[in-house]
Amino acid sequence: GINAEYGKQWYQRRVREENQLEGIRNQSFNMEQTNYTTQMLKDTKVSVDAMSTGLKEMKREYKKVNIDKIQDLQDDLQDMMEDANEIQEIMGQQYGMPDVDDAELEAELDALGDTMFDDDMSYLDEASEVPTTIPGSSGREEPAASQLDEFGLPALS
Secondary structure, eight states: OHHHHHHHHHHHHHHHHHHHHHHHHHHHHHHHHHHHHHHHHHHHHHHHHHHHHHHHHHHHHHTTOOHHHHHHHHHHHHHHHHHHHHHHHHHTOOTTOOOOOHHHHHHHHHHHHHHHTTSOOGGGGGGGGSOOSOTTSOSSOOOOGGGBOTTSSBOOO
């Protein structure tokens, strides 16, 4: 009866409302997409305008640049650097010194290296003869702790 009829109407109304709600959601989504696309197109136009302005500015500035003058300047700078290097080579020459081949110099150094440390090293024995006592003392007394400086050496009076 009445409850079944009421339930049927309620269900139909609910389906209709859900369909309307879904339609409203779709319309809202479409509007958001339209707004997003419109904003994207505006941003693209701003970007294209900026690129166009930049290109015009670059062309205007490029007309002020003379590539031939830049190349000449680079050539002049390179020539000056070569001249400076040549001057440094001339100034660095040694007078009265024969030209020595690097290979000869290396061979001589190797020969010296082989014999350099083979010699008598008796000169190191002299280090053991260094006095260990304070000059003017008999060598038997140790200085008192109060007679030592902050480094443990005998204090100067």
